[in-house]
Amino acid sequence: MSGSLWMPPGSRPETLPVIPRQRAAPGWARPDPLDELAARLDDFTAAAVHPDEIAALLESDGLSDDQIRERYGVKNSFALAEELYERTERRYPEPEGLPHDPWRAGLIGCLLRGLLFALPGLGYVLGAPLLAGPRDASGLPPATLSLLAGALVGWTWNQGLAHRAYVWLGLGDRAAARRTLLLGAPAGALLGTLIASAVAGTSGTTAIAFAAGQSCYLGAATVLLVMGRERTLLVALLPMAAGAVLALSEPVPDTAGLVLLPASLVAVALLALHEVAPAIRAPKGLGVRRTTGHRLSASLPYALFGLATGVLVLCTAVEDTLAGERHSALAPAAVALTLSMGPAEWLLYRFRSGTLTGLRSTSTARAFRRATMRTAGRCLAAYLAALLGLVLATSAVWPGTPQITGVRLAGLLLLGVVLWTGLLLQSFGAVLGTAAICCTAALAQTLALLTHTGSPHWSAPIVHGTAALAQATLVCVLLGRATAHR
Template sequence: MSGSLWLKPGATRDGLPQIPRQRATDAPRGSHAPPSPGHLAADPLDELADRLDALAATAVHPDEIAAILESDGMTDDHIRLVYGRADSFALAEDLYARTERRHPAPEPPAAGPWHTGLAGCLLRGLVFALPGLAYVLGAPLLSGPGRYGLPPGTVPLFAGAVTGWVWNQALAHRAYTWLGLGDRAAAVRALVTGAPAGALAGAAVAVAAAGPGERPAALFGAGQALYLAAATVLLVLGRERALLVALSPLAGAVPAFRHDLPEPLRVALLLLSLAATTGFAALVLWSTRGPGGLARGRGGPPLARSLPYGLFGLGSGLLVLYAGADAVIALTLSMGPAEWLLHRFRAAGLARLRLLTTADEFRRAVTGTLARCLGGYLAVLLVLTTAAALLWPGAAAVTAPRIASLLLVGAVLWLGLLLQAFGGVAKAAVVCLLAAAAQGLAQAFAPAAGPLAAGAAAAALCVLTCVLLVRPTAHRV
C-alpha cells in the first residue's frame, strides 16, 4: 500500500528534499517475529520525527514542514491512517512542536549566491543609461510630421522599442533559465536563434509604423532594434564591460547638449557604436558555442512561461517613457543600485532563515529589511533625478509634485523587479500594465491624474510584496 504513496528513489518535486522512504518490505528477512508480551509498538510519529529532524529543526513555520510532506507524496488519507492526524498541516504542527529549533550559523557573505559587488551593479546601471545619448545624437533624424500629438518621428521609434522590450525580456528569461540549469550551450543557442529574430521583428515593426516623411526615424528604429538584441546577448552572458566599450562613442553626444554637431558626425558616432555592439555580441556567441557546435537543449521551460517577463518589460518600459527624458536617464542609472539592493534583500532573507526561530520574528525582520532597501533605492533615485533635471537640456523644472510622481514610478519598478526575482512576475506584469494604461489615459485626458495611477500601482505592489515575501517558504532556495 505504501508504495503508491511515496516518490521513486532519488526523486524530488519542486526542488524540495525527499523524506527517506521506509516500507514494511524494507525490513531484513527474519525480522517479522511478533513483539514480546508487554512490548509497546513504536509510535509512527516518533519515527517520522526522527527522519525529519534535520529539516524540521531549521523550519521557522509549520508550513515549511507541510510543504515537504506534500512534495513527497504523503496524502491526507495516508496521514489519517498511519499518524492519526487530519491532514498534512496538522501533522506538520505536531512535528514542529516536538522538534527543537536548531539553525546553523549563516554562511560568509562571499559564499552566498545572492551576494554581489556594488561596482558590478553600478556598471550595469551605466550601460543601461548610456544608450540614452543615442537619442541626443539622432535627434535630427526624428523628423517628419508629428502624429497623435507626439513629436516628429516618435511613432516608428516607439513601436520598434516596445517590440524590442517585450521580445528581449522574454528571450533573456529563457537564456537565464538555461544558465540556471547549468547548460550554457543551450543558453547560447537560445540567444543565437532569438536575438536575430528579435532584431528583425523590431526593425520590421518600426518600418511598418513609419508614415510619410518618417523614413529616417524608421531607420533609426531599425538600428535601435539591432542594438537591443545585441545588448541582450552581452548582458545575459555577463559581458557588461564589452558593452561599455561599445557604447563609448556615444560620449560624443555630450557636446551636442550645447552645440550643433554636423549631421555626418552624428551618424558616424551612432553607426560606430552600433557596429561595435553587434560585433562584440557575435564574437561572444562564437567564442562560447562549445567544441562540438551549438548544443541542442533538452526542451527547457515552456515558451509561455517567458511571456510574463516580456509583458513586465512592456509595462515598466511604458511607465519610464511617460516620465520624461530627464527622468528616463535617472531611472535607468538607478537600475544599478536597484539591482544591488535586490541582491541585499535576498541575501538578508536567507540569513534570517538561519538565525531566527519563529515566523513572527522572521516576518518583522523581513518587513524591516524591505522598508530599508526600498527607502535606500528611493533616496538614490531622488539624488539622480535632481542631478538629471539640472544637467539635461530642456528638462522639466524640479517641483515637489514631479519628484513625488517619479519616486512613485521608481517604487513601482523596484517592487516589480523584487516580485519578479521571487517568481511573482505575472502579478507584477499585470500591475505595471494597468498602471501604464492608466498613465496613457491620464496623459491624453487628465495629466494631473497621472501620479494617481503610479501611486495606486505602488500601493498594490506594496501589498503583494508584504503578503508574499514575509513567508519563510518564499525565501527557500
C-alpha cells in the same frame, strides 16, 4: 530557522551523536528515565527544529519500539521524540565562522549594468539633428512615435528572450542559450523595425533607419548582457557616449551622429555575433539538452512585464516632452529611471542576503515576517534616495528640461516603487501578479495621456500610487513566508 533533518530507520551517519550509556544510580530511588535521557541528549534536542530529527537519532541508535515502551512508557520512537522535544528549551547554536552567502554582489558591477542601460539614451542626443523638424499633430517631436513603438517592441521581445536564455544558462546548457539568442535577437530586431516603419507616417527614411538601428542595438546588447559581457559592451559604446556628452555642452557637427552612431552599432553587432558564433559552428544536435516544462509560454509574463514597465517609463518621458521646448526633454526622466536600475539590482541582492540573515536569526514565522519587511523597507528607501538624486542631477544638467514640480516628483518616486517591487517579485518567480498590476497601470496611464483626462501630471501619481500599493501588498503576502526564501 533551519531545515529539518530526516533520517530513514536503520541508517546511521557518522554525523549523528551516539546516545551515551549510563549505569543506574545505586539505591532504591531511581530517577525518571525520560529526565535522564533528556539530560543526556540536551545539546542535540535543543538544536532540533522538529521532533522527527530526534526520532531519527533514536532509531539510528537501535532503539526498538518494544524497548522504548519498556524503558520509557511511550508507544514508539516518534512519541518519545515528541516528549523529549517538549521537555527541552530550544537553543540554536551559531555556525562556526561566517555562513556562506550566495547573494553577495559587487556594487560596481551593478552600477555598470545600470550605466549600460542608460548610455544608449545618449544616442538620441547625437541623432536629434538628424531628426529635426516641426512637431506632429500630437505635439511630439518628429519620429517620436516610430522610435517609441520600436523601443517598446524591443523591450518586450528582448525581456522574454533574455528570460529564456537565462533559463538555459541556469540549466548549465550554454550552447542552447547561444542558439536561443542567435535566433531570437535578429527576429526581434526585424519585428521592431517593421512596427516602427508601420507607424512612421511621414517621418521619412531617416527616422525609419534610426528606428531600425535602435532595434538592432537592443537585440545585440541583449546578447552581450545575457552572456555577461558588460565591459565589452561598455567599450563599444564609449565613443558614441563621449560624442553625446560633448554635444550637451556645445554644438557639434551634424556629421558626428552620422559617424559615431553607425560605428557603435556595428561594433556592438559584431561583438554579439562573435558571442553566439559557437552556436553557428557547432554541428547540428551537438550539446542539445531537452528539459521538460521549458515552454515558450513560460517567458510570456516576463515579456509582458517588460512591456508594461516600458510603457510606464515612456509615458512619464512623453509628459516631459510635451511640457518641454526641445526634443532632448524626452531624456531626463527616462535616463534617471534607467540609471537607477544599477542601484536597484544591487539592492535586490542586499534584500536576498538580508532574508538569509533573517532565516538564521529568527525562530518564529511572525519574527521572520517582521525582519523581512524591515529589510524590504530599508532597501526600498535606499533605492528611492538614489532615484531622487538621479532625477535632480539629470534635470540640472539636461537642457530644455521642464521644471520639477512636487506632483511630478511624487509621480516619479511612486513609479520607482512600482519598478523596484516589480523586480523584487519577479526575482522570486511571482511574475504573473506583478505583470498583471503593471499592465493595468500602463493601460490606465496611456489612456489618461491620450484622452488628457484631468491633468497628465496628476494622473501619474494616482496610477503609480495605486500600482505601488498593490505590489507592496503582494510583497508582504508572498515574501513574508519563510518558504519563499528556501
